Amino acid sequence: MSDGQQNRSNRRPQGRPGGNRRPSPSRGPRGPVRTVQAARRVAFDVLRAVSDSDAYANLVLPIAIADAGLDPQDAALATELTYGTLRRRGTYDAIIAAAADRSTDDIDPAVRDALRLGVHQLLATRVASHAAVNESVNLVALEVGRGASSFANAVLRRVTRQSAEEWQEQIEREARSDDERLALRSAHPVWIIRALRRALAAEDRVDELDALLEADNVSPEVTLVALPGLAEPGEPRRPYAATAYGSPGGDPHRIVAGSGGAVRVQDEGSQLVALALAAAAPIGEGERWLDLCAGPGGKTALLAAIAHQHGVTVEANEVVPTRARLVRNALRAVPGDVIVHEADGRELAASRPGEFDRILVDAPCTGLGALRRRPEARWRKSPADVAELVPLQGELLSAAVDALAPGGIVAYVTCSPHLAETTGVVQDVLRSRDDLRVIDARAVVSEVGLAPIDLAGDGRSESGTVQLWPHRHGTDAMFLALLQRTPLGE
Template sequence: MVERARPNRSRRPGGKPAKAPPTPQKPKVDPVRLAALRALQQVTGDGAYANLVGPSMINRHGLTGRDAALATELINGTCRAIGTYELIIEAAARRDTRELDPDVVDVLCLGVHQLVATRIPAHAAISTSVDLARSVVGERVTGLVNAVLRKVSMRDLDAWLDLLTEDVDPTEALAIRTFHPRWIVDGYADVLPADELEPALRANNVAPSPVLVARPGLSTVDELVAEGAVAEGPSPYQATWQGNPGDLAMIRDGRAGVQDGGSQLVALALARAEAPPAGRWLDLCAGPGGKTSLLTGLAREVGASVVAVEPSTHRALLVAQAVAAHPAASVTVIQADGTEPAWRFGSFTRVLADVPCSGLGSLRRRPESRWRRHPDDVSDLTELQTTLLYGAIDALRHGGIVAYVTCSPLRAETDDVVATVVAERSDVEVVPATRLLPEVSDAASGDRRVRGAVQLWPHRHGTDAMYLALLRRR
């Protein structure tokens, strides 16, 4: 079953933890494959994020241009489909991948990706994988790697998928074919029309171009366009960029940022909602600071200031860096826990509660997350999410607005949390958020308990699957 294939080799029964990089590089080892393998080892063995460790390894191995692009594709593509790739390996090897050395499994997964999902010739994919196995694990495993990958090369991806899905039910087959664990497919099916399920899952496999945000009061979309960006997307502050955003001076000095259009829209909806005209705004779960900076710019336009709260020291520093270009009087960053308020109740007119969540709405950007998460994680998170939403409401003045936000489409983390809190508190009412975002159509969550809540989707809106519900304290 796909559920058991997740990128954390250190948890495998009988497996060994991934070897710590770096090891001496042998002359025959291709630096592109070596960089990709080292990144994959950190993802599967140490819980690293591909979007962070990938660029780091690429820089460490001095890759540029086409080599850097290939390494990025090998890392992200393998992480995205690793559960299905392990099933292919097991079918070809006729043994459970948990019986193999974790480093061998990583080498094989990289090889499978090259064979079934790229135009790399089979002989090159196999020979470079054998060299990689020899260098990283030892001569003893080269025969196994060569034999398994030769069997894999005898079928294309469609043929392998047909083989793997012969004797499974339709939902399991869809999970295998779209590179998702079964439980995520079930969660999507719970909130989407049947004809949108497969398009939504496949949209998670298409990496988006970098999305930029022009921070109000600091820059404009026209300025980004003048630098070569393209003004497109649902947010009025949004532009897309081809290449490294760090090449732009406006990104380096903090006048603009990298932020998904969905994240921009939820902050914009909070700013547009009717609330008491004067007073401070609160960003309850601020790290790493992208929404905080946008919210600060929007608050400055109406003469308000923002208090940004983050419990982690490292992430609080990231928030401070994200808002550094704004005037100091317009935003205050404090290190505190939103479940233990460091402020008096009723202190704020608007509160953004972008709560910790499973992150299953951002699978386009974090391809390994689908295999790392587990249904029990969601159960643990919903208690925290409910607590934070209660605290956000308590922080409001009467008439104030809280935006409950998650980067997840799962009902348990979205409508269920909001409906529970609304049912238990007589002092709050739902404010239709859909009316405040005319930029997006067909964005209602569809749950009658929380009328007017917004659920964005990659396949519909070109954004991450962000959820937004607005609540007013009566």
């Protein structure tokens, strides 16, 4: 029987004919010893953690590299294999399905991840074909068994018979719509492509969609933040944020490790939205600030450093205990005491009416603005997540407004450009209240930026909100709205 016939006669996913037993590294004295290069082993293990445990690659990968003791060259290879495979997973699954003559849903998960890793090496890297095939087959043999490795070998050998361009043409011919073809070409789910198109259309810049999708598939530069009063930004700086730290010719991770926490990794977009809240109005003596959804604490630390320079009190809140610990760790380098609460942000804000002068609501969101650094999110999220998150986002923003003192300012921030999560939430809250006015966030961001920022012609200019973009600004797609509670006497 062919591989396809064999699968159709056996409804169990291909790859575990002998059950769940994990074989030893060797098949015995009569068979060859199976070995896998360390960088590929690390990449595969991270892919499995992402698939099996909903792990985040950016958190798991550094630990896996350290545990394996990889040298810089192998660490770079493991990083490229991991992120490259995750980014283009949808495209690779279509190729695997065509080469295997079956849906990837019918392939054992461990075998499927090994095939994805192998296809990435064959079609998107300079790795020799024989090495890509043999190492991937060995992974399957070690993880699943000999029968599954024969299946993986057959699939990967079929993949080698065509170039990347030929495979792309083949899978696109089978697409049912232009958006599905674009999804296969750009490795983005159709629903995300449509959401990004609508967000760009709101700025009359829908023609930038291809550039945005391409930017999502490029590894972002490592951007550092120098906490004000604790470190100097250095030269050359990034284009916009005054806190962005330049490290010419230096290892950014070594700089971070040697700074005692005064310099750390942070996207420039995240820096800009925090700086905008601090700059939205002159800072008064004795102000109280709150970061309502603080985890993992990067923006909290930046705000706390600014607050320390002005004698301002800062509190933070994070509902998830493990993330609250990250917030406390992020604050260790900042002088002064920042209380970190562990509560539902809606409940905390409701218990503190009228107490705070500035509140950051960095709301839980789909994270569609950070697909460059969290490529697995595009395959993990769905429209149902938007429907679930939007009510929570609105409730957090409304609760934050109630916790503002008269004249106080709230920054509503998401790392998503999805209109339902951005202007939709803000407009809903504005319609439900008569004690708010909009501060022109575009003017504030332009003021705190070191260089002109391309926000002109923004179709959202009437609402005064800001949408940053990876293809246009080199940042995550951060959204910002600044709202002020009506001062007394107005």
